[in-house]
Amino acid sequence: MKDILKVMWFDFLTSANLAVPAMLVFLLVCGVGALFFSPLMAGFLAFGSMLFVIPLQSAAERSGFHKLYGLLPVKRKQITRGRFAFMFAAFFGTELIGILIARIAPFLALYRLLPNQGSPNLVLIAKTFEDVQTSVMAIILMHFLMSLVFIYMEMMGQIFGRENEMKIIMISLTVLTVVLITFFTLSDHEIIPRINFGFDEFQNAGNLFQLVSTGLIFLVLTIVFGEITAHVVSRREL
Amino acid sequence: MENILEIKNLNKSYGDFALKDVSFSLPKGYIMGFVGENGSGKTTTIRSILNMAKFDSGEIRVFGLDSVTDTIAIKERLGVVFDSLYLAEHLNVKQIERQIKPFYKDWQTEEFFRSIEEFDLPTDKKVGDFSKGMKMKLMIAVALSHKAELIILDEPTSGLDPVARDELLDILAEYIEDENRGVLFSTHITADVERIADYVTILHSGKVWFTGELNTLSEGYAVLKGAEEDLPAGIKDKLIGFHAYRNGFEALIKTDDLAGLPDSLEYEKASIDEILVYIAKEDKHERHSKGHVV
Amino acid sequence: MKIIIKNKSELPIYEQIEQQMKAQILDGTIAEEEQLPSIRQLARDLKISVITTTRVYNDLANEGFIISVAGKGYFVAPRNNELLRERMLCEMETALEQAVRSGRDAGLSDDEIIAALRSFMEGS
Numbered sequence: 001m002k003d004i005l006k007v008m009w010f011d012f013l014t015s016a017n018l019a020v021p022a023m024l025v026f027l028l029v030c031g032v033g034a035l036f037f038s039p040l041m042a043g044f045l046a047f048g049s050m051l052f053v054i055p056l057q058s059a060a061e062r063s064g065f066h067k068l069y070g071l072l073p074v075k076r077k078q079i080t081r082g083r084f085a086f087m088f089a090a091f092f093g094t095e096l097i098g099i100l101i102a103r104i105a106p107f108l109a110l111y112r113l114l115p116n117q118g119s120p121n122l123v124l125i126a127k128t129f130e131d132v133q134t135s136v137m138a139i140i141l142m143h144f145l146m147s148l149v150f151i152y153m154e155m156m157g158q159i160f161g162r163e164n165e166m167k168i169i170m171i172s173l174t175v176l177t178v179v180l181i182t183f184f185t186l187s188d189h190e191i192i193p194r195i196n197f198g199f200d201e202f203q204n205a206g207n208l209f210q211l212v213s214t215g216l217i218f219l220v221l222t223i224v225f226g227e228i229t230a231h232v233v234s235r236r237e238l
Numbered sequence: 239m240e241n242i243l244e245i246k247n248l249n250k251s252y253g254d255f256a257l258k259d260v261s262f263s264l265p266k267g268y269i270m271g272f273v274g275e276n277g278s279g280k281t282t283t284i285r286s287i288l289n290m291a292k293f294d295s296g297e298i299r300v301f302g303l304d305s306v307t308d309t310i311a312i313k314e315r316l317g318v319v320f321d322s323l324y325l326a327e328h329l330n331v332k333q334i335e336r337q338i339k340p341f342y343k344d345w346q347t348e349e350f351f352r353s354i355e356e357f358d359l360p361t362d363k364k365v366g367d368f369s370k371g372m373k374m375k376l377m378i379a380v381a382l383s384h385k386a387e388l389i390i391l392d393e394p395t396s397g398l399d400p401v402a403r404d405e406l407l408d409i410l411a412e413y414i415e416d417e418n419r420g421v422l423f424s425t426h427i428t429a430d431v432e433r434i435a436d437y438v439t440i441l442h443s444g445k446v447w448f449t450g451e452l453n454t455l456s457e458g459y460a461v462l463k464g465a466e467e468d469l470p471a472g473i474k475d476k477l478i479g480f481h482a483y484r485n486g487f488e489a490l491i492k493t494d495d496l497a498g499l500p501d502s503l504e505y506e507k508a509s510i511d512e513i514l515v516y517i518a519k520e521d522k523h524e525r526h527s528k529g530h531v532v
Numbered sequence: 533m534k535i536i537i538k539n540k541s542e543l544p545i546y547e548q549i550e551q552q553m554k555a556q557i558l559d560g561t562i563a564e565e566e567q568l569p570s571i572r573q574l575a576r577d578l579k580i581s582v583i584t585t586t587r588v589y590n591d592l593a594n595e596g597f598i599i600s601v602a603g604k605g606y607f608v609a610p611r612n613n614e615l616l617r618e619r620m621l622c623e624m625e626t627a628l629e630q631a632v633r634s635g636r637d638a639g640l641s642d643d644e645i646i647a648a649l650r651s652f653m654e655g656s
Contacts, residue, residue, distance in 0.1 A: 006340045013337045014326050059326050063366070067324035070290040072341045073313035268582060411576045433539070436583040451583055456544070507542075 003074045007082020014059050019051040031101055035110045038128040039102035043139040046146045049094040077230040084226030091147040098139050106132050136207045144214040155225040159232050242266040242388050242420035248296035262439045262449040267417035271431030272424040274441035280424045284392050317381020321393040323373040327366025342384035350383035371402025388420045395427050407434055428510035442517050461512055462491045464503035479516030490516035533562050545580055546587045557597050557608055568606040
């Protein structure tokens, strides 16, 4: 566990000097947008978490970290686990910040400070602050999807090599499309029974449930993907 | 004498390359030059020591510990210098110190910055912009800061200018003044180790061609030159890398075999470089002659 | 103590050092009973291998130029040391023998050789 924390700290410091200033700008822009114009804008913070992950991946490639991983007194598996844990923290952390901003936006109702109160535009803006539940759900889903894509790509990238990234994306998308089309065609024709995914229930369950359930799925997938990657990478020659 | 590094019957094959029964040991307090042409298996051996490559059979002991089961304990006390930098290129020395420090129990920040100062490295410049020599010194500073008792250098001098190579020798000479330490120095620029190494291991095609004291090697072989017809019968089989040309021949010979040779043959002491060249020639020669037989 | 190592010399490094140290001990540049740098210090200063400096000290000790004091290190042997005296006598004898042989080869008579030796001794 301590090793994983050390690796998370290492990863954070690797991306921090690029990511932290950029993240602050992002936070400012999204924050102003969310507080003044629409709480939904806090969802764009999801792109901010990429700022921590992408520089880390490219630095690891460019700087020959595989050699460093070979000489540090830490098990190779712990290094992979630390990387996934760091990604989880980066995505989930920004998600929480995004939700927080969206939730406090209606209370502050800063849009009232904008000029031209009563204009049609302002009426539209004011409306977005009424149904903050839906905005927060959108933020949660946006983060959720993005996080899944990133940890999936991290796993595939580490296993098959980053230079094959485009290939991995194409193959993954094709497989996903084929599976989904087959599934929906079959269930539309009632060849296989329709499955209730609980979309409606999810929508009505409230933000806390939405956050916790997607968070748990994300956590479980992070652990599963992380373990698969750690297993494959540590067996391979470094 | 206690061995700081011991390799016994290391075997590993992959593709068309193999390490065959590689065995050698480095006693505590000494520097070993680890030489051989590119592709002779030096880097694979080093990666095996670091548990970065898996081997088929054999045993590696560092500080008396097993390289596979005790790899973490070994790495606490081991410093490595690779031919290229393994640290985050976009960070400066200070930022890198913060990154690496938590991994080592014995990390000493003051020691690190003392080395950095001694090596004239700037602390606020991106390490990716460092010259090759500066990168090499940075890796040594990292090794010194966690009190590494064994430093392994994997081709640190390829692409280094003479000044930086000389600085490296200075650093190693100072390092080894402590008799509890050891250095394994892999290089194909043999002039680097010719003076400072106590022991030398020559790897050729995945096999140990020589391992032992450098003196034994340099006193054990000579380069023989002369006219081919002056060679007494039977001696030609004992020559290594025999090479005839229009005006005579050149070959490597064991100094033990020099006795009784006619005065018309000249000989001089062989450098490691020359030894490597003749080993490679002998190899080619053998392949050719085999080809003729078949 | 001043030691210069020539990389391109035909002499092995250990012999170069031994010769220079002997010369400096004999002419007093390194005072008698002076402490010498340790084997590892000398290796570090000259950037040469520890095995080489070990060999130098062992050889010099065997020939009586230096002595090893357990736990303290190496010291230049005292001048009146019997071994050193004997060694210098031996060196003188070989040098004289060589001189006599060269003189005879040149066709000098024994008297002429002795005269030459005498003029050398008066000169120095």
